[in-house]
Amino acid sequence: MKKQERQRYIKRLLSSNEIERQEDFVRLLSAENIEVTQATISRDIKDMQLVKVPSVTGGYHYSMPVQKQMDTEKKLKRTLKDAYVSYATQDKLVLIKVLPGNGPALAALLESMHYDEVFGTLGDDANVLIICKSLAMTLELQQKIQRLLSDN
Amino acid sequence: MKKQERQRYIKRLLSSNEIERQEDFVRLLSAENIEVTQATISRDIKDMQLVKVPSVTGGYHYSMPVQKQMDTEKKLKRTLKDAYVSYATQDKLVLIKVLPGNGPALAALLESMHYDEVFGTLGDDANVLIICKSLAMTLELQQKIQRLLSDN
DNA sequence: TCCGGACTTTCATATTTATGCAATTTGGCT
DNA sequence: AGCCAAATTGCATAAATATGAAAGTCCGGA
Structure with missing residues (x-):
């Protein structure tokens, strides 16, 4: 399965990196030779029910739905x-x-x-x-x- | 304080209504005679660290940071x-x-x-x-x- | 009362995210 | 293999969100 594997990667990226925008996912996945567009990420995020959390430091980052x-x-x-x-x-x-x-x-x-x-x-x-x-x-x-x- | 009171209202709205977009806040607040723009709501959301959660039903809604x-x-x-x-x-x-x-x-x-x-x-x-x-x-x-x- | 600075809001707009639709891929099923 | 239906993706763009900068507000002190 392609999509699920990608979503696994996404999950992994979540815990390690501080991801502020969907384009960040595109970049980081690309670095692992997974090429997708922001549109796909947007749909993945919807699937996985990830959320963009305003962080205390003033920025935003994606996170698991706690x-x-x-x-x-x-x-x-x-x-x-x-x-x-x-x-x-x-x-x-x-x-x-x-x-x-x-x-x-x-x-x-x-x-x-x-x-x-x-x-x-x-x-x-x-x-x-x-x-x-x-x-x-x-x-x-x-x-x-x-x-x-x-x-x- | 104006801002804090508004944020109270926002919190209240959160629990009752199903809020999908920031414009919804603008409308609902307007219904209570609190007039603000989406820009302000965006900042309130950042302040309060609310998140936009992809819901199981396929839509999105704002929610407290669990x-x-x-x-x-x-x-x-x-x-x-x-x-x-x-x-x-x-x-x-x-x-x-x-x-x-x-x-x-x-x-x-x-x-x-x-x-x-x-x-x-x-x-x-x-x-x-x-x-x-x-x-x-x-x-x-x-x-x-x-x-x-x-x-x- | 008047001023200055810290907040707050709006406006305008840049940035980011979501989505309709067509194209492509996938997974059976014969 | 070859075909169909369902699922997935990209493209283009609409929709939603974030933000710089100007304007307005609110205090506290001279």
């Missing part, structure tokens, strides 16, 4: 706390055992968070396997999950 | 849970007793949530008095506070 983010994070937290059984790590893998029936739901929620660290997620009835992109990222993800579990 | 909102809500929740002592209501008043020293902080946090129900907030060393706009709104506010206290 509303959604918080909503799913809340659900994720609840599900995780409800269904959590145990937890193990090996290499770039994180395996979460959950109460029977909760695997798919939890996997879907994790998916929808679009964590940068995650290569893929996979849920069966009582397990969720998260495949990270690197060892370092595995650690980071672990911490995130810890936080979700402990955080009130 | 990031901030969530951040202060978190702080509010923590403070409230930490310092809370007791709670009473009479007419349009809600009185929260807190541990000595926490009144002003809690009052400030409540202020910064800009709840629609609230006419004013007032904190001394160990008390916060919230004055609501109506009896109905007092009930609503009470529920919000209950939720903050019980919600994990």
